[in-house]
Amino acid sequence: MSKNTKVVGHDAVRIDMEEKITGAALYTDDLPFGPNLLHMSVLASPHAHAEILNIDTSEAEKFPGVMAVATGKDYPQKFGLYLQDKSILPVDRVRYVGEQVAVVIARTKEIADEGCKLIKVDYKILEPILDVRDALKEDAVLIHPDLGDYQVIPWINPQPGTNISHIRKIRKGDVEKGFEEADFILEDEYHVPHVVHACIETHISVARYDYTKRLTMWNSTQSPHTQRHIMANALGIPHKDIRIIAPYVGGGFGGKAGISMEALTVACQKVPGYPVKLRWSRKEEFLNSSQRQELRATVKMGVTKEGKITALRHIMHWDVGASAEYGNNVVNATGFSATGPYYIPNVSIDSVGVYTNHPPCAAYRGFGYSEFHFGIESHMDRIAKAIGIDPVEFRRINAIKTDDEVAYKCHMNPSGMLECIDKVAQAIEWGKEEVSDDPDIVIAKGFASAWKAPAMPPNAGSSVFIKFSEDGSINVLVSGMEIGQGLHTAVAKFASEILTVPLNKIRVELPDTDRNPYEWQTVASHETWELGNATIRAARDARAKIFDVVSRAFHLEKESLYLEDGKVKDDLDPDFALPFEDFVITGIQTEFNTWVGGPIMGIGSFIPEFTNAMVDPDTGMGGHPNVHYTVGAGAVKIELNKKTGVVRVVKMAEGFDCGKAINPDLVKDQIVGGFIQGLGTALYEVCIFDDKGKMLNTNFTDYKIPTILEMPDEMIPIIVEVPQPDGPFGARGMSEHTMIPVMPAVANAIANAIGLRIKDIPLTAEKVALRPLQKDFVAEK
Amino acid sequence: MVREIEFTLNGYHQKVSVKPGEKLLDVLRDKLGITSAKYGCGKGECGACTVNLDGKTVRSCLMYAVEADGSVIETLEGFQRLGKKEIQEIYQKHNAFQCGFCAPGFILSTDELLSQNPDPDEEEIKEALAGNLCRCTGYKNIFSAVKEMVEIRKGRES
Amino acid sequence: MLNFDYRRPESLDEALSLRKEWGGKSSLLMGGTDLFLAIEEEVRRPELLIDLKKIRALSGLEEKDGAVHIGAAVTYSELIHSDLVHQKLPGIWESSRLVASVGIRNSATMVGNICNAVPSAESATPLMIRDAVIHITSASGSRSVPAVEFFTGPRRTVVKDDEIVTSISVPLMKGKFGESYVKLGRYRGEDIAQVATAVLVDENWNYRIAYGAVGPVPMGIPGAEAVLKGKKPAADLIEKAKSEVLNTVSPIGDIRASKEYRLHMCAVMFEKAIDAAVSRMETGAPAYGARLI
């Protein structure tokens, strides 16, 4: 299909770039709402775990300028996407520091803040649970005593009477036998802490409820339709009466997937007619949007002396925080995939979501894969060294290949794992030793492979409208969100390629649930694939309608018509060339002066029709939970200062098999951006909590995200293209993936440099400097 | 305690009433329709709220509007009229941004750098942009775009 | 709610009389990069903000009578772009470049930095080792306080509620000398120092050594200075001086760094700082501003 493409596969300026560099791109906070705009402030819980005995809002309500106050009494219903364990406002219990307890709507933000200070809450403080190991104890206090009553979708398995929000088990082959066959077995634990997305734009929502009972929201979101659906169910408002408008988003990374603080602005129902704005402060963003789950993993892997992996047991305990809801799908998705990109005959995986009194956790770029790859890919290096095989070679030996059986016994899609490994190894000059002039500096390299599948319900759908204008230009209406990943440029290219309209005559419109067609959510790196397929269908639909009208008007064979340069042409008649602007709106005048045709529109929708989430809960077998995997590899070269412990990544190479790079330039940008985001989580980023569960570093002074000064001197993004048979022009997603190899690659480089194996993220200078000085330090060989 | 302050904003004279506690960022956004200066952290840590005040970039989230009385302020909105389009165009050519939220801050910091130092080396470029956080891009294209701007300027001078 | 009045006097006298009138109910505003957040977080609740930025008399940066005088309104960007500072106060120049980033340095002042007086204040140690003097004025008179005596506790200085710091003077060095300022941050980007080491050495092998962020106030290390005095540093001397450092500093562990790592880095940075200062005196290299760790 990708023969001789004109725009697909070629570089282009992003279609949203001009708007973004001129300031024309408007984000939610930039929209004008007029003098009626009210502001909301949120009273946050100071306690990680407490019963709410009483809330007295009377003083706040009397404060001049306060228009309304809402508490859990107003919103007793629970909500959520996969498991309804979230409250709009909690009724009887708070479960994390920063949880919303009440909201105040007022004329100004200052008045709303003052109003919050006037609310009196009586709490009975409960002991917080801040460690999954405590939460799993037999006698642990239950964070959700009513877990058994919550609504849940069929393939999520909460365990009422425990703090377990979901378990996904895989039992493939016979692991005990696999370990018996092994010549070498390594078992160890790995820890990846909570981190945050740290989008530069914080969450923001503006909502207006009017006297016709219509709720309109302007949200910075990856999920307008899903939000509408959740809201409709929670509030009992028909879907048609909820309208969600999603302007540009200043970074998502999963943090703006599903619904979080947007649920609060529905309290605008108390002040019909007024738009009400809530924008998280940076501190609120840290505490009360969502974080990435903390992972405690135990990996046991057996190998033969030839380097074949015989068995893997992988137990993952995920700290999902105070509510799991969306996070349960992280637990689920990683349960199916925690082998890493390897063929392993005998596999046992337990992926367990565990409630704690940390902030709620949910999707974060990589959807749990970054976290478990840290353990798996650290293990791969350790085992390779122990059995005397080069770590890259060891990965090659076990790399998953097309048609291999994955952990849930479906077959691997076409993929270029070996090509990724080889190209990355070559780019990083694997095996070439380098020595620094500075005696304090050790230069070393580290390698890691990665894979990831989109994690989504089996029937997640995408749809597209394409409409023409008089001049032959196109507006493509989608509800896939442009969150920076370049989706709209890809959509424009698909439309352009098929309809032969140049990119500068195509606009892709941001979502508005009233006007744009349905999209499940912009998550999972599924959009280029799924929305791309829908776009292609819509473009073909438009093309079919064009051929239909032209063939009817000019009595031509449909089969001989084709499109070129925005014109309809005819194989049989080289002189025939009908520009779109001549007919796409007006239709075509016949020899009888009547008209045929009319405004041309294309419609396309797509769901994967082969997936099935209903697996056996005890074995994970029997379904087809994932549409496909994208594979890749990454490597770093570091300069490690033995005295200060500072690790500097000076060079990186990452390669991913995206099937077909729709925009090679943007694929490379995803690799670079994801790498640097991964670098932050590898070296610096961590949410630090005190022993009462309060997060201490809720600002960028103490939560460090990389600056331009952390950028490696050399970055080599590599594109591998083994086409995805059901992908648009062969494409599959690759955006999240680019973050995944970074933590283990850097950890492996540190081990290669000084023999220090760090099993707990982040890989700080402090650990690198001090641990080798400890008496019991044993260097890894 | 409301008082009237005056300044030049993107070449236009402006008068606005503010209380002493009002932040410059909020006044620009809410009273003067400037949307390019963004809220990112409110603590001077991210650079999203960058504006140019009397020839230098400042954090508008970390200033009271009254402090700007009598000054000359430039924001991204004024760029094209003030003849600074080239920086934008080269950033555009390099696909320098993804979500774009940080872009105004970077563009203003770049403008300041190039007006103070026509021939910055790589370290100086990075140093000038180190206070602007971007979560999406990994900075690579931002960096290469600025290097090209420097080259173009040098070419023009020689 | 933020409820304060704001004045922007154009003369020092006017500022001093406001200061006299309002005393502890007033706060002095320079770049505001510390004060703004203190007000925001309600650590400070002034009734009057006295903005000193537009007072001409505070904006001087000049060499006079054997010292460099830095007016209270001089920003870090001005210091960094000053050849005078680069040549005559290279340690101060080096440390100023490590404060925050351009957009902060364009507003932030050195006087604001030391008046804010956090233990990690970037300018404290480089001023201390150069025997800088802080000039303080009130409606009733002026006084000058050596930098070493200026800090009285975390966020506390000798400045009284009716006073204003007008300038800092840094005596010029006679003869050859070398300086260094080493800052420990969690990465190369903006950070607050977890340890700061400032060293001065002159051609007679007199040393001045100061540490920041490892005690309630920035501190000189006279013990180490004494060990090294009169001598070119040799390995055994360095070791001895280093243990003086470690006996003097009293770092805490916090979310930025553990106590152990701070101590470890006190030692590592000591060597780097001495090395750089001596080598700069003798050879001119590494250049000021080069990364030392």
Ligand SMILES: Cc1cc2nc3c(=O)[nH]c(=O)nc-3n(C[C@H](O)[C@H](O)[C@H](O)COP(=O)(O)OP(=O)(O)OC[C@H]3O[C@@H](n4cnc5c(N)ncnc54)[C@H](O)[C@@H]3O)c2cc1C
């Ligand atoms: C994002 C960010 C990064 C930072 N990074 C660093 C860093 O790397 N290193 C570092 O050391 N600091 C850092 N700081 C802190 C701050 O920028 C510096 O301390 C700065 O030098 C303060 O100067 P200012 O002019 O802004 O002071 P202001 O905030 O105006 O004043 C600070 C204090 O001094 C008092 N004061 C001001 N002028 C006078 C005067 N003339 N007489 C008496 N008292 C006076 C004020 O009342 C106030 O208490 C950072 C701050 C931010 C926001």
Ligand code: FES
């Ligand atoms: S919003 Fe001003 S620096 Fe972040």
Ligand code: FES
């Ligand atoms: S492009 Fe998203 S923050 Fe820079």
